[in-house]
Amino acid sequence: MEEKSSEKQNERTASADPLKTCLDSTREFFDTWMSTYQSTFGKLSQIPAFGPIREKQGKMMKGFPTYVNLYTTWVESNINFQTVFTDAMKKTYEKMITETKGELTIEKYKDFYKIWLETYSETLKEFMKSGHFANDMGKLMTHFMDLQEYNKEMIEENILKPGNLPTKTEIDEINKELYTLRKTLKDLDKKINEISKNDEISKNDEISKNDEISKNDEISKNDEISKNDEISKNDEISKKIDAQSENKRST
Amino acid sequence: MNQTNDINLNNDFNKFVKGIEILMKSPDFSVGTTPSEIIYTEDKMRLIHYIPVVEKPNPTPILVTYALVNRYYILDLQPDKSVIRKLLSEGFDLYVIDWGYPSGSDRYITLDDYVNGYIHNSVNKIKDIHKTDKITLLGVCQGGTFAVMYSALHPNNVMNLVTVVSPVNFDTDKCLLNIWAKNLDIDKIVDYYGIVPGDLLNAGFLLLDPFRLLIDKYIGLFERVECGEDATCKLINEENIKNFLRMEKWIFDSPDQAGEAFRQFMKDCYQKNLLIKNEMTLNGKTINLKNINMPLLNIMAQYDHLVSNDQSIPLNDAVSSVDKELLIFPTGHIGIFVGSKSQKEVCPKIAEWLKLRS
Numbered sequence: 001m002e003e004k005s006s007e008k009q010n011e012r013t014a015s016a017d018p019l020k021t022c023l024d025s026t027r028e029f030f031d032t033w034m035s036t037y038q039s040t041f042g043k044l045s046q047i048p049a050f051g052p053i054r055e056k057q058g059k060m061m062k063g064f065p066t067y068v069n070l071y072t073t074w075v076e077s078n079i080n081f082q083t084v085f086t087d088a089m090k091k092t093y094e095k096m097i098t099e100t101k102g103e104l105t106i107e108k109y110k111d112f113y114k115i116w117l118e119t120y121s122e123t124l125k126e127f128m129k130s131g132h133f134a135n136d137m138g139k140l141m142t143h144f145m146d147l148q149e150y151n152k153e154m155i156e157e158n159i160l161k162p163g164n165l166p167t168k169t170e171i172d173e174i175n176k177e178l179y180t181l182r183k184t185l186k187d188l189d190k191k192i193n194e195i196s197k198n199d200e201i202s203k204n205d206e207i208s209k210n211d212e213i214s215k216n217d218e219i220s221k222n223d224e225i226s227k228n229d230e231i232s233k234n235d236e237i238s239k240k241i242d243a244q245s246e247n248k249r250s251t
Numbered sequence: 252m253n254q255t256n257d258i259n260l261n262n263d264f265n266k267f268v269k270g271i272e273i274l275m276k277s278p279d280f281s282v283g284t285t286p287s288e289i290i291y292t293e294d295k296m297r298l299i300h301y302i303p304v305v306e307k308p309n310p311t312p313i314l315v316t317y318a319l320v321n322r323y324y325i326l327d328l329q330p331d332k333s334v335i336r337k338l339l340s341e342g343f344d345l346y347v348i349d350w351g352y353p354s355g356s357d358r359y360i361t362l363d364d365y366v367n368g369y370i371h372n373s374v375n376k377i378k379d380i381h382k383t384d385k386i387t388l389l390g391v392c393q394g395g396t397f398a399v400m401y402s403a404l405h406p407n408n409v410m411n412l413v414t415v416v417s418p419v420n421f422d423t424d425k426c427l428l429n430i431w432a433k434n435l436d437i438d439k440i441v442d443y444y445g446i447v448p449g450d451l452l453n454a455g456f457l458l459l460d461p462f463r464l465l466i467d468k469y470i471g472l473f474e475r476v477e478c479g480e481d482a483t484c485k486l487i488n489e490e491n492i493k494n495f496l497r498m499e500k501w502i503f504d505s506p507d508q509a510g511e512a513f514r515q516f517m518k519d520c521y522q523k524n525l526l527i528k529n530e531m532t533l534n535g536k537t538i539n540l541k542n543i544n545m546p547l548l549n550i551m552a553q554y555d556h557l558v559s560n561d562q563s564i565p566l567n568d569a570v571s572s573v574d575k576e577l578l579i580f581p582t583g584h585i586g587i588f589v590g591s592k593s594q595k596e597v598c599p600k601i602a603e604w605l606k607l608r609s
Contacts, residue, residue, distance in 0.1 A: 110259070113470075117462055117466070121463055128459075129427065129430065134430050134433065138431075138435050141435055141439075145443045148443050172358070175358055176359055178356050179356070179357075179359035
């Protein structure tokens with residue numbers, strides 16, 4: 001829980017500036033509320049739960065400080081924002097006086113709009129650049145998330161589960177399972193693709209090897225044929241020569 | 252003096268009334284109209300192929316990776332302001348990853364799934380189609396950061412790397428987002444939401460300049476309205492309103508974020524700045540930016556309020572590429588895609604640079 005120091009309270013002394021008086025009253029009221037809370041309900045909520053519904057009550061009691069944390073941070077950041085807006089309002093007023101030379105008439109609405117827009121934007125931007133705002137926003141988001149998480153738990157525990165209805169936690173479990181399954185499926189798909197690609201490559205290799213073998217077979221066959229052809233040709237020639245020489249001998 | 256002001260007041264009032272009249276007719280407008288086909292899907296991701304407009308496109312295809320925040324069609328917002336159309340007309344074969352809209356079942360998708368899953372599978376698909384070993388990767392904004400991660404992990408698949416307004420160094424106080432992110436308890440946000448709402452991120456973007464983005468922008472729209480009844484005025488009004496609505500649609504079309512990916516990106520990049528230190532890991536593999544050895548074109552916008560130049564410039568020193576170039580255009584984060592400089596300077600420069608290297 002955020003602790004409110006008395007130093008902070010002392011720093012926030014009321015100013016004579018009329019624009020600031022309202023803001024300071026808010027701060028004073030809030031600081032008083034906070035210190036009263038800390039010394040009363042804040043302490044009560046720390047008491048450990050007991051009895052038959054100890055667990056449930058313990059969980060439920062956690063909600064109160066969670067809510068107070070968010071409320072405290074929200075008021076703090078609101079006050080900071082209001083300070084910035086007050087500053088921007090003052091600057092706009094001063095600029096209007098200077099730039100319109102004191103002639104603040106309705107007809108100059110466009111000049112007013114321009115000055116208002118620029119001054120407010122610049123003042124706010126300066127504030128947002130500061131670590132102060134980033135810190136405020138960070139805290140606000142953290143406490144908001146805490147409260148949301150707490151609300152979710154309470155709804156699941158006290159409404160959904162007794163009503164036999166699915167909870168977000170259970171759905172997330174399924175989502176995780178689904179994600180893991182999808183991932184496994186994708187990995188398997190990839191592996192199958194790789195294997196089938198490799199199979200295809202090795203098949204192609206085999207086919208080309210077979211092709212080569214059959215080519216070689218054909219070549220050797222052709223070689224044999226041509227050899228045979230040649231032999232038979234040669235046989236024929238020698239037969240012809242023999243016949244010719246026999247003819248010569250007979251003549 | 253008073254008469255002039257009365258006239259101004261009347262004019263403004265008339266413009267407002269006319270503007271409301273036009274809006275009430277709800278003009279028909281569309282985005283992302285460049286002809287395309289879906290060539291690959293995985294979970295909610297779709298790989299879009301834009302139909303080439305030249306007979307023989309450049310042999311090296313381009314894969315565009317856009318951010319997870321907002322949608323890719325800012326690159327094809329309207330026909331005369333389309334980065335996609337311009338690159339197609341320059342003769343490129345273009346692919347874009349559409350991440351889709353993650354829902355509850357996607358809360359466990361990690362950054363590794365995005366980079367080594369979706370992007371890697373898309374790259375392989377394109378490689379298969381084109382029967383090529385390498386492609387050009389063009390990353391935009393956070394998509395550029397992803398492209399950098401991918402190029403470092405799979406340098407053999409990337410012929411050229413182009414990054415546009417992409418952060419790699421997150422340690423800066425020049426951008427509000429970087430200042431704010433350091434103070435956020437990311438674990439609590441992701442643990443509670445699971446899928447981080449796009450509207451939550453949008454609220455953060457609007458906070459960057461709330462008065463201009465929530466008030467002045469709309470006043471500006473009405474100020475541009477022409478009150479005449481002639482055809483020219485009608486045409487101007489129609490175009491103005493359509494263009495305004497297209498941009499408005501894009502701004503608020505914010506997909507929710509897959510929780511685990513969001514957690515790692517915010518913590519490792521925005522909070523610990525691990526990427527530029529070569530200390531970031533994806534599924535156990537360290538991303539070493541020195542592995543990036545391909546030609547690199549790093550493009551920035553001078554008035555970028557989301558990714559300041561000091562977030563992108565360090566990339567050129569972090570990589571080992573010899574052929575690298577850094578360009579800064581006098582425009583903004585969105586203007587670099589839809590502003591007047593986009594069609595006249597940014598796209599032609601990208602095209603010229605790529606043609607020399609593809």
